[in-house]
Amino acid sequence: MNRFQIEFLPLDLPLKRRFTISRGSRDEVNNVLVKIHCQGITGIGEAAPNHRYNETQESAMSFLDSFGSYETEYPFDISLLVEKMEKHGDGEFAAKAGLEMALYDWIGKKLNIPLYKLLQAPGRTGPITTYTFGIDKPEVMKEKVEEAGPYPLLKIKLGTEYDKEIIEAIRELTDKPILVDANEGWKTVDQALDMIRFLDKRNVFVIEQPMPAECTREMKEVRLKSTIPLMADESITGKESLQELSSQFHGINIKLMKTGAISTSLKIIHQARKAGLQVMVGCMIESVIADTASALVALWADYADVDGHLLLKENPMEGLEILPQGHIRLRDIPGLGLQ
Amino acid sequence: MNRFQIEFLPLDLPLKRRFTISRGSRDEVNNVLVKIHCQGITGIGEAAPNHRYNETQESAMSFLDSFGSYETEYPFDISLLVEKMEKHGDGEFAAKAGLEMALYDWIGKKLNIPLYKLLQAPGRTGPITTYTFGIDKPEVMKEKVEEAGPYPLLKIKLGTEYDKEIIEAIRELTDKPILVDANEGWKTVDQALDMIRFLDKRNVFVIEQPMPAECTREMKEVRLKSTIPLMADESITGKESLQELSSQFHGINIKLMKTGAISTSLKIIHQARKAGLQVMVGCMIESVIADTASALVALWADYADVDGHLLLKENPMEGLEILPQGHIRLRDIPGLGLQ
DSSP: OEEEEEEEEEEEEEEEEEEEETTEEEEEEEEEEEEEEETTEEEEEEEOOOGGGTOOHHHHHHHHHHHOOEEESOTTOHHHHHHHHHHHOSOOHHHHHHHHHHHHHHHHHHHTSBHHHHTTOSOSEEEEBEEEEOOOOHHHHHHHHHHTTTOSEEEEEOOSTTHHHHHHHHHTTOOOOEEEEOTTOOOSHHHHHHHHHHHHTTTEEEEEOOSOTTOHHHHHHHHHHOSSOEEESTTOOSSSOHHHHHTTOSEEEEOHHHHOOHHHHHHHHHHHHHTTOEEEEOOOSOOHHHHHHHHHHHTTOSEEOOOGGGGBSOOSSOOOEEOTTSEEEOOSSSBTSOO | OEEEEEEEEEEEEEEEEEEEETTEEEEEEEEEEEEEEETTEEEEEEEOOOGGGTOOHHHHHHHHHHHOOEEESOTTOHHHHHHHHHHHOSOOHHHHHHHHHHHHHHHHHHHTSBHHHHTTOSOSEEEEBEEEEOOOOHHHHHHHHHHTTTOSEEEEEOOSTTHHHHHHHHHTTOOOOEEEEOTTOOOSHHHHHHHHHHHHTTTEEEEEOOSOTTOHHHHHHHHHHOSSOEEESTTOOSSSOHHHHHTTOSEEEEOHHHHOOHHHHHHHHHHHHHTTOEEEEOOOSOOHHHHHHHHHHHTTOSEEOOOGGGGBSOOSSOOOEEOTTSEEEOOSSSBTSOO
16 A cells, blocks of 8 residues: 655745736735655646636635545556546635646656656657747836747737737737637627638637637637637536537537546546547646646647746746647656656 | 566468459468566567568567667666667667567566556447458358357458458348458548448448559548548658648547557547547457457457457467457466466
8 A cells, every 4th residue: 555645835936927817816826735755755746827717826725635645556547536526625726737737747757757758648749839928018028028028829818908909919929829718708709700801911820718618609610710729728628528529619619627637637638629629728826846747648638838937027937848849748757747 | 677588589471362452462471479578577569560561570679679779777767768769760660669579578577567458448348349351252252250259340452453342241141240351442532432322231330441552532421421430550650740640631540560569559549539539450460479468458449450469360379358248358467477
């Protein structure tokens, strides 16, 4: 029997800049560092609780505290931990993801193998990651475009009353391809289609969540008419089938902090592929710890948005690397690839 | 340092019935049983050498003999074995697949985990497997249809001068959906399209390799006009890109004995999905050992044809199960699932 001791600590991460999306602004994110200890080896993970789903640093730590330690005869069967966490309580996907990630890191270290190899990822280099801008006044965007210098793909958060002005301001500064995240910001079919026509002329290659999740009927019409691939984000709740989503979207944005596990994410990717959906892997505002786990999953994806750690003043460790052309790459060291 | 001792033995497998395809007939197949021993644990595999690629039981055993033993500091990193085998010699994909399969079985047993769990397969139940008929005179087909009683999907080998008569004879006996394997048997675009029109009216759900592999130009035309999904088999040599294949076919048939490894097969499946191709996993005439490894890979597939072991008089072990509705299922025991 193997007894894993679980340790967790607040991980408060100041941002380089105030970050604004259509739901609000923040200067700091309050995540949780998770460590799992057994046989002299420590696995590391991170929970990035999501306010939209009523998760906070406190609720995540409370979940981990009540979960206690983890005993198992089969430490390499990660599904046993996932099942035990599911039984322990609903929700708290960030805490669950942080703990599963830590056990996976432990497994890789114990077996002396990088996880991308253990899981037979297609390689250790993945898609080009986008570099995300929060919403800001057009004049502030200029500075941000300069900061994004080394990254070839931009991700812009829209859903404001001056979406077109933001894009026009950026297009005066750079012609880099843009992924637009509307964060449910467009409220009617006409508004969504008008924006898509506008964005299609301005080198936008993907649009994430154009309309509110409840607009399923409207999204079917928008999808049929859209000339740009549309990715589901808030529309993914885990209750709907991927077949249903494929009538509203061309692909799905998978986030570890929403699926609650690397292992679950890989299964969702498989199902999405079978349903003919494209796959994007996104992140929360999180440190390089969780972003490295997200990058692991993104090795199977078409699009990667794992830049949370780039928005922080500093990171607690080193993990995924971003190559000169913008591709993500995992380190060739045991476990997740953290050091 | 871990030293794996490699053992190999002829595995001669008499068939229930003479088996005929457009390239010839056989009453017995001559495969190789592969065992790998280390730390008191034995991993088991099987090589099913393919005459089409100049592989025989002798050449496979000769490859394994000259490969010798396997020493590694990283026994769980299967890519190191795959690389070492590649360096050791060209071809001999069956021998390579047999040895990689044996090491994977060892890894699962060593870690006390079924491989479908270690590799995060979507589950342990996969697609419905087809049940294959060799080419035979129409009167013999009646007996075969009766033998296929429990299996809901049939696979028929065509490419003869009396293809239509064979299908008509079967359709007088059963309306089960049929997967047709033409084994490169149709020589012109007109012949292929005529057969597709004929088969589309007779509940044929997939056609494998309608024309010779060298007919790339012809296949592009056939693919555009085909109302039935077309799978590549002989057209896959490993040299062409999946993008190229996707202009000739709707999907690819992946066989362990051609890719040379479970790990390689999983990577090809990922690439095929990204290229928008459907995935079928096939087999050679092989025992339940290799078929169980093929079934593991088929957990990620749309179509499975892993019935080689059903064509044998007897099998050396127990492995994959076929559920009452015809779905393949792996056993929930450590390793490949052999006992």
